[in-house]
Every structure is written in C-alpha cells, then in structure tokens.
Amino acid sequence: MPFFGPPQFSADAWAGDADELVRSSAISLYIAAVSTLLSLVVGFVLAAYVLAMPRTGRIVETLSAATIPIPHVIGAGAIGLLLSDSGFLERLLGMPDAFPALVSGPWFVAVIAEYAWKESAFVALVVLGSISRSVGDLCDAAATLGAFAGQRIIRVVLPLAVPSLAVSAAIVFVYTLGSYEAAWLLGPTTPEPLPVRAVRLFTSVDLAARPQAMVTALVSVAVSVAVISTAILVLRRHRSLR
Amino acid sequence: MDGCEAPWHKAQFTFFYNSDAITDPPTSLQGILDWAQAHPGRFTYPGPPDFTGSVFLREVMLSTAGGAVQVPLTYSDEAFAEHAPAALQALTELKPSLWREGATYPRDEQALNTLSADGEVDIAMTYGPATLTDLVESGALPPSTKVLTLEEGTVGNASFLALPVNAADAAGAMVVANIALSPEQQAAKADPGTWGQFTVLDTDLLTPTQRSLFDQLPESPIVPDYEELSRNAHGELASEWVPALNEAWRQDVASAPRPGGGRRSRDGLPSWPCRR
Incomplete structure (x- = not known):
C-alpha cells in the first residue's frame, strides 16, 4: 500500500524488468535442472551401494543420513572453503595457476555442487525408504534366474526406484529453484537467480525497489507452480510411476 | 531533543x-x-x-x-x-x-x-x-x-542513534542514548579490544579525568590515529x-559483456535514472 493516496494497480514493475526476469528465471531453471539430475544419479548410486553391500553399506547410509541435518548455509560455507581459488582443494593440488573458477564462476559450479551433495543424500534416503523392503526378494529371484549384479541393478532396482526418484526429483527441483543461501554465497554478482535478486531488491536502500522484489518472488512462485503441475501430470499419466 | x-x-x-x-x-x-x-x-x-x-x-x-x-x-x-x-x-x-x-x-x-x-x-x-x-x-x-x-x-561519516516516533519506552531509550554518548562508554568503545570505533566527542571540551580515558587508549601499529586518518x-x-x-x-x-559495451541510451548517458 502506498504511503500517500489510494493504491493504484500498475504493471510497471513487471514490464520494466522483463528481460532481467527472464534471464534470472533461466539461471534458476539451469541450476535446479543440473542439481536435480546430479542428485538423482548420485542418490541412486548411493542407494544401490547400500542395498548391495550389507556392512560397508551401513557406514555409507549413516554418513549420508548425517549430511541431511546440515543447514544449507553451513554446507555452502564448507563448499566455498573447499572450492574457492585459495581453498582446500586448490592447496591440495599445489596451487596451480589454471585452477578453474568454481566459486562465483559463470557456470555456478560450486552452487550446483552444494545442492547436488546435500540433495543426493536426501534422494538416497527416500529411495532406500521406499524400496528396501521389497527389493531383497526380487533381487534374489533375479539372481536365481541368472542375472548378473549389473543386470539386477538396471532391471530390478532401478524400475522399483523410479516412483520415489520421480517424486524426489520434483521436490529437489522446486527446492533448488527457490533456495537462496547457496546461490548468494557461492554465485557471481551477475547474472543472479530469482531468489538472490528478490532478496537484493527487497533489502535495497531504495524503497521503490520493493515492487520489483515482489514481482521477482511471484515469478519464482509461478515457475515452481508450473513445474509442480507438470510433474503431477506426468506422474498421473504414467501409471507405472504411481 | x-x-x-x-x-x-x-x-x-x-x-x-x-x-x-x-x-x-x-x-x-x-x-x-x-x-x-x-x-x-x-x-x-x-x-x-x-x-x-x-x-x-x-x-x-x-x-x-x-x-x-x-x-x-x-x-x-x-x-x-x-x-x-x-x-x-x-x-x-x-x-x-x-x-x-x-x-x-x-x-x-x-x-x-x-x-x-x-x-x-x-x-x-x-x-x-x-x-x-x-x-x-x-x-x-x-x-x-x-x-x-x-x-x-x-x-x-558519523553514525547516529535515533528514537522512532512511536517508541514504547522513549524515556528509557533516551537514557540509553545518553549512556552511549557518555565519555566512559565512548572511551570503552574506542578501545580496539572492544570494538575500536572512533569517538564523536571533542576531547578538548572534556574534563582532564575524562580526557585521560582517551589518552590511555592503546596505540595501534597499523591504524594511525583519527586526526591523520581523517585528514582532508x-x-x-x-x-x-x-x-x-x-x-x-x-x-x-x-552486466556489460565487455569493456565499452553495456546498454547506453543514444545520447551516451547511463540508463539510470532515465526510465526506459
């Protein structure tokens, strides 16, 4: 509501920054897509390993579960210390001059690494929770019919895990789309994803930037709703995924 | 006031x-x-x-x-x-x-x-x-x-303390502001071990005991004193x-892709504050 005068409906905040909004949305979608894909792959591999190896699998499962309660801010700080230009990894490799720009680089590598690391633990947890009871018998049946370990994973474990992978993919995608801390700590100054832009405008000294911050937030919500609707439609249509 | x-x-x-x-x-x-x-x-x-x-x-x-x-x-x-x-x-x-x-x-x-x-x-x-x-x-x-x-x-610059118009405890807040402005607090705040912010008080106008609080502050090997730091x-x-x-x-x-690039209006002025 304006300080003076009656509120007036206006689309200025939408029209004025349309190209920046499109750019920020594209960046957010890119980060979310790559993080989701990586976390699905790594999460499934972790789950398959835990199911296959009873003893070492338990260690891996505990470590993976311990990753989940770590707050994203702390995780982002840790990834920053690990991957920055004078960070742990670079010192381990002997301070090469050609160390790539991972933190605050143009491809958001550190941001994606942080999300993939944390969310793969989540995906592994969800997959294990959903299939661990039924997978043992089915794998034994496949083994008696002559399937190798690799065939068992591709033909038995993966199809069993697809429903939980699909649901956790949707969750991880929408979460990373709206997540602020890792993108702010580890991303470049420009271009910026939607949540970073929204917070920057909201906390700006210039109060006239508030409507633009709200617009950015609403665009983020709209993109998330579109993604969730698509996911629900796809899941409904494929009965095998339910 | x-x-x-x-x-x-x-x-x-x-x-x-x-x-x-x-x-x-x-x-x-x-x-x-x-x-x-x-x-x-x-x-x-x-x-x-x-x-x-x-x-x-x-x-x-x-x-x-x-x-x-x-x-x-x-x-x-x-x-x-x-x-x-x-x-x-x-x-x-x-x-x-x-x-x-x-x-x-x-x-x-x-x-x-x-x-x-x-x-x-x-x-x-x-x-x-x-x-x-x-x-x-x-x-x-x-x-x-x-x-x-x-x-x-x-x-x-100087930082200031202010009271909002609708403050619930204006009198208490004013007491806090007075304490913050007192020579003892300002000297404690100026100690680098505490915070190290320079004082707003003019030490020439203080009593000798109050001035000694500021004279006793440790000198820093890195930061020159305020008079030299704020010259000009x-x-x-x-x-x-x-x-x-x-x-x-x-x-x-x-956001400019390369030096000399970036959005400029036709007359060469930056795009702000002339709204598109």
Whole structure:
C-alpha cells in the first residue's frame, strides 16, 4: 500500500524488468535442472551401494543420513572453503595457476555442487525408504534366474526406484529453484537467480525497489507452480510411476 | 531533543594494503586505479549494493569529477548525468584488470578481507578501519597489513542513534542514548579490544579525568590515529546518490559483456535514472 493516496494497480514493475526476469528465471531453471539430475544419479548410486553391500553399506547410509541435518548455509560455507581459488582443494593440488573458477564462476559450479551433495543424500534416503523392503526378494529371484549384479541393478532396482526418484526429483527441483543461501554465497554478482535478486531488491536502500522484489518472488512462485503441475501430470499419466 | 539524532561514533573509509607485496604504495585514488591496471588480478572492490562497495563507487566519482568540491552533496538528475558517466567509464575500463577480470565481485567487505588474507588481492578497503587492529592481531589479516592514506582524503561519516516516533519506552531509550554518548562508554568503545570505533566527542571540551580515558587508549601499529586518518576527509553525499549509482553500476559495469559495451541510451548517458 502506498504511503500517500489510494493504491493504484500498475504493471510497471513487471514490464520494466522483463528481460532481467527472464534471464534470472533461466539461471534458476539451469541450476535446479543440473542439481536435480546430479542428485538423482548420485542418490541412486548411493542407494544401490547400500542395498548391495550389507556392512560397508551401513557406514555409507549413516554418513549420508548425517549430511541431511546440515543447514544449507553451513554446507555452502564448507563448499566455498573447499572450492574457492585459495581453498582446500586448490592447496591440495599445489596451487596451480589454471585452477578453474568454481566459486562465483559463470557456470555456478560450486552452487550446483552444494545442492547436488546435500540433495543426493536426501534422494538416497527416500529411495532406500521406499524400496528396501521389497527389493531383497526380487533381487534374489533375479539372481536365481541368472542375472548378473549389473543386470539386477538396471532391471530390478532401478524400475522399483523410479516412483520415489520421480517424486524426489520434483521436490529437489522446486527446492533448488527457490533456495537462496547457496546461490548468494557461492554465485557471481551477475547474472543472479530469482531468489538472490528478490532478496537484493527487497533489502535495497531504495524503497521503490520493493515492487520489483515482489514481482521477482511471484515469478519464482509461478515457475515452481508450473513445474509442480507438470510433474503431477506426468506422474498421473504414467501409471507405472504411481 | 525533537527532530534530532544522537551521534554515536565516527568512521572513515580507508584503504589498506599488504606491505610485503607492495613496497611503493600509491597515494591517490587514481594511483590505486593505475596500480590495479599495472598489476592485473590483484585488486577488486566489493560489489554494490554492499555498503563498502557503494562508497568506493562514490569515491571514484569524486575522483573523476576532479575533487570532492566538484560534486554537490544534494542529489539532482543533472548532477548525476554530469558526474556519473565518467566514474562508470573509469570502472568499465578498470574491469579487465580486476580480480577474475571483473566477471564477479566479492560479496561484501568480509569476503574482500578473506581475499586479502588469502593473498589473492594486495589492496583492500574498509569502512571500519579501527577493526583492522583486531583483525591483524587475531590473524585474520596478515601482519604486514598497513593503512594506505590518500592525499585527497576519503569519505568520513558519523553514525547516529535515533528514537522512532512511536517508541514504547522513549524515556528509557533516551537514557540509553545518553549512556552511549557518555565519555566512559565512548572511551570503552574506542578501545580496539572492544570494538575500536572512533569517538564523536571533542576531547578538548572534556574534563582532564575524562580526557585521560582517551589518552590511555592503546596505540595501534597499523591504524594511525583519527586526526591523520581523517585528514582532508569529505562528507557523505546525500542518500539519493546511493541507489542511483548502485543501479547504474549494476547495469553498465557489472552486466556489460565487455569493456565499452553495456546498454547506453543514444545520447551516451547511463540508463539510470532515465526510465526506459
């Protein structure tokens, strides 16, 4: 509501920054897509390993579960210390001059690494929770019919895990789309994803930037709703995924 | 008192450098920019809208305008159109010589301090120079850190305490403000071990016992005393300059694909504040 005068409906905040909004949305979608894909792959591999190896699998499962309660801010700080230009990894490799720009680089590598690391633990947890009871018998049946370990994973474990992978993919995608801390700590100054832009405008000294911050937030919500609707439609249509 | 604020402490925008890496430091802002171009990748500034990065923008503008007296303190579109383009042009030309070729900037003053501590940049800046002593003592900054004083002086300001009109406990708040202004509190605050912020009190007007509190403050090996630090200090510009410059920097320097590029209107003025 304006300080003076009656509120007036206006689309200025939408029209004025349309190209920046499109750019920020594209960046957010890119980060979310790559993080989701990586976390699905790594999460499934972790789950398959835990199911296959009873003893070492338990260690891996505990470590993976311990990753989940770590707050994203702390995780982002840790990834920053690990991957920055004078960070742990670079010192381990002997301070090469050609160390790539991972933190605050143009491809958001550190941001994606942080999300993939944390969310793969989540995906592994969800997959294990959903299939661990039924997978043992089915794998034994496949083994008696002559399937190798690799065939068992591709033909038995993966199809069993697809429903939980699909649901956790949707969750991880929408979460990373709206997540602020890792993108702010580890991303470049420009271009910026939607949540970073929204917070920057909201906390700006210039109060006239508030409507633009709200617009950015609403665009983020709209993109998330579109993604969730698509996911629900796809899941409904494929009965095998339910 | 109605309509007034209580002063709290003074701050001075200061550059500091690693004296092991630079034996002959520059003595003016233009000298710093020239040094940065001669040593690519060894200088950067926090990205506006961070407070320290924002004041660096204004310093560059005052420098390219030919001195602090050239730029009016109050904001007007004409003054902005007159002085801002030169500053933005200087920063755009500086961009390829910055850390990471200016593709990204440190998030804030702390991130720049970290770069300085890791040896990635040799010159850095701060708006709270009194904290430098503590940072060097704790090892957050290298022991060879030294303050870089500029001939033309830098921006200085004072912070104030204010009471909102609808404060629930105005009387209590006024007591707190009085305590904050008392010589004992100001001396305690000025001790680098506590916080290290410079006092707003004029020590000549204090009683001898009160003045001795300030005389007893430990001298810092890194930060010169306030009189030398604030020599030729100029005042802050009006607050309307801040978002205007920040936004113009973001559009014309940060987002520009290459030096000399970026969106410009036909008459060569930056895109802000002339709305598209």
